[in-house]
Amino acid sequence: METVQNRQQAAPGTLTAFARFVLCGGGVGLASSLAVAALASRIPWALANALVTAVSTLLATELHARFTFGASGRATRRQHAQSAGSAAAAYAVTCTAMLALQQLVAAPGAALEQAVYLTASALTGVARFAMLRLVVFARSRSQAAPAVRTALALHTSAARTGVPAGRAELCRAA
Structure with missing residues (x-):
């Protein structure tokens, strides 16, 4: 055990x-x-x-x-x-x-x-x-899908706003 x-x-x-x-x-x-x-x-x-x-x-x-x-x-x-x-x-x-x-x-x-x-x-x-x-x-496979969706959402959001993905994430965290 x-x-x-x-x-x-x-x-x-x-x-x-x-x-x-x-x-x-x-x-x-x-x-x-x-x-x-x-x-x-x-x-x-x-x-x-x-x-x-x-x-x-x-x-x-x-x-x-x-x-x-x-x-x-x-x-x-x-x-x-x-x-x-x-x-x-x-x-x-x-x-x-x-x-x-x-x-x-x-x-x-x-x-x-x-x-x-x-x-x-x-x-x-x-x-x-x-x-x-x-x-x-x-x-687990169930954990992978949301993580990939979150990463893609950050990238897509950053692309729309013109803010690099890392900076968009920092702005949200602040």
């Missing part, structure tokens, strides 16, 4: 979960950027990015299930599949960013390539956090 109660711990708050997400995802992301750079010297960059993205997504999903979002154990196949979907979108963004860099700069240095890759990864990381928190690792 005690084990069941320990496994059904409360989900961490948004700020705690985000800090854990940055720690886990950022660590995996930094290791991934080094791995992509190392592999890209031997195989085409897009293939290196695809391989590293696949491996890092599996690792990060497990870390997020166990540590970031306080799930009760390993990630399920459904959670891995949903996480892979958001990772595929992140892959497309990082590839697009790198292709754009190569179109804009004839011979970008390694530091510039890393900066562009990490910036694109960070932007997609924020979107992935929202997806993982609100959908993939939501405590």
